[in-house]
Amino acid sequence: MEALSSQHQGEYRCKGNKLRGAQSTDWSNTVTLTVLSRLKLVLSVSPSWLIPGASVTLICHTEPPSAGWSFYWFKAVPNSQDSYTYEPLPGTSSGTANNSFTVHGQTHTAGYACSAGRGDPLIYTQHSRPTFVWSSGVHPSASLTVNPDRVQHFTSESLSLTCEGNSSQWRLIQFLTDDSLLSFLPPATINGSTYIKNEAPRKAVYWCESGTEFSNAVNISTHSDGVILVSPVYPVPVGESVTLLCVMKTGNIPSDVFFYKNNKVIENERRGEMKISAVSESDEGFYKCQYNGRESAQSWMAVKAVSREKSFPMWIIGLICGIVLLIFLMLLLSCSKRTKDSCFNRLV
Numbered sequence: 312m313e314a315l316s317s318q319h320q321g322e323y324r325c326k327g328n329k330l331r332g333a334q335s336t337d338w339s340n341t342v343t344l345t346v347l348s349r350l351k352l353v354l355s356v357s358p359s360w361l362i363p364g365a366s367v368t369l370i371c372h373t374e375p376p377s378a379g380w381s382f383y384w385f386k387a388v389p390n391s392q393d394s395y396t397y398e399p400l401p402g403t404s405s406g407t408a409n410n411s412f413t414v415h416g417q418t419h420t421a422g423y424a425c426s427a428g429r430g431d432p433l434i435y436t437q438h439s440r441p442t443f444v445w446s447s448g449v450h451p452s453a454s455l456t457v458n459p460d461r462v463q464h465f466t467s468e469s470l471s472l473t474c475e476g477n478s479s480q481w482r483l484i485q486f487l488t489d490d491s492l493l494s495f496l497p498p499a500t501i502n503g504s505t506y507i508k509n510e511a512p513r514k515a516v517y518w519c520e521s522g523t524e525f526s527n528a529v530n531i532s533t534h535s536d537g538v539i540l541v542s543p544v545y546p547v548p549v550g551e552s553v554t555l556l557c558v559m560k561t562g563n564i565p566s567d568v569f570f571y572k573n574n575k576v577i578e579n580e581r582r583g584e585m586k587i588s589a590v591s592e593s594d595e596g597f598y599k600c601q602y603n604g605r606e607s608a609q610s611w612m613a614v615k616a617v618s619r620e621k622s623f624p625m626w627i628i629g630l631i632c633g634i635v636l637l638i639f640l641m642l643l644l645s646c647s648k649r650t651k652d653s654c655f656n657r658l659v
Contacts, residue, residue: 350377352439354425361446367414371425371439380427380436381406387422387441389482389520393495395441397424420446420518420525441493443486445516445528447546447613452477453526455519458504462610463532463539465560466509470531473504478521486516509533532608536560540600540607546615547590555585557600557607569601571609590614 323342328335351374356367371382383406385397403412406428414423422443428435453476464470474481483496483505496505512535519526529544541556557568566583569576573596577585587594592614599609 350374350427350436352425352427352436354423354439354442356423356442356444359444361417361420361444363418363446363448364416367417367421367423367444369412369414369423369425369442371410371412371427373410373427380410380429381408382410382412383407383426383428383435384412385424385426385438387424387443388523389525393482395422395424397438417444418446419448419450420444420528422525443516443518443528445518447527447529448615449527449545450476450524453481453519453521453524455483455517455526455529457517457529457531457544460544461539461541462530462544463534463541463608464509465539466512466533466535467560468509470507470509470533471504472507472517474519474521474526476519476521476524476526478524481519481521481526484518484520488514488516511535530611532610534608537605538565538600538602538607540598540610542598542610542612546613547594548615549591549617550589552586552588553590553612554587555598555600555612556583557602559602565602567602571599571601572596574599574609592616 324339326336326338353372353374355370355372357370358365358367361367369384371384373380384400384403386400387395388398390396400412400414400423412425420443422441424438424441426436426438453474456473456475458471458473459468472483474483485494485496486492487494496507512533514530514532516528516530518528527545531544538557538559541558543553547553555570556564557570558564564583568583570585571577585600595612595614597609598612600607
């Protein structure tokens with residue numbers, strides 16, 4: 312029997328004839344044969360770039376659309392074979408009737424997958440391809456650094472990506488955002504670098520993996536000509552300064568440039584650089600530059616809020632400590648005029 316294909320679709324019936332005879336049976340009932348292509352699962356995540364601690368929604372689609380499935384949810388764990396193993400997410404081992412699932416409190420870059428099952432006995436599909444939610448926040452035990460530290464690069468330049476952390480061996484991942492293509496780049500050893508020669512314009516997300524650890528993710532784009540915007544790869548802490556530049560392929564920095572934020576000119580005055588002396592959360596957004604009719608691609612500049620403990624002014628802490636010390640000295644002075652027991656009770 313040959314393998315079924317879409318060419319076999321249609322209506323079928325049969326009848327029988329006696330051997331060496333003219334007699335035949337009536338036609339049987341008609342059966343319609345429908346051949347479905349192999350079911351494919353596609354997992355999408357929202358948002359794709361994570362605000363640490365936010366919720367991530369996973370949605371599992373069947374292609375072609377098909378009803379009656381239960382859905383199962385997994386965390387993608389890197390293995391040593393340039394692939395992933397899949398661990399069930401807590402509370403999902405019995406499946407869900409809904410094709411969406413929410414992960415709460417995600418803080419770092421992570422990969423997810425789904426599968427589906429139906430019937431009695433239960434038949435499962437294969438896992439979907441892993442889908443990732445990225446975080447620009449640096450993991451305590453895994454980090455990716457970029458040199459030169461900017462989002463946009465020319466194809467004539469080399470790019471150094473360094474994986475650092477607690478592992479002895481990392482693998483570097485490249486995800487081409489325009490083609491949804493995932494690539495495993497040559498391994499990078501601890502505190503070592505992988506150099507990438509940019510050969511074609513592209514937009515990609517990079518991150519490092521080892522065991523259960525995922526590093527921060529970075530957005531990188533490469534361009535063959537025109538001008539590029541020099542903007543930081545990593546989120547800029549509130550209160551720090553940042554300078555944006557417009558750079559030509561020759562390396563020259565023109566002096567008459569327009570800078571844009573969210574497609575609006577920031578200032579009418581043309582200048583060679585744009586400096587923000589003290590970054591605030593309102594400065595977060597998409598930036599680009601324009602010089603002599605050439606416009607750069609736009610890049611997202613993220614702003615990192617500083618924790619309350621770090622942002623508490625040191626002069627206030629010093630003032631409080633001084634007041635406490637002054638009160639203590641006054642109590643000691645008061646005690647010198649009283650009995651020992653009275654002094655002790657006063658201090659208590």
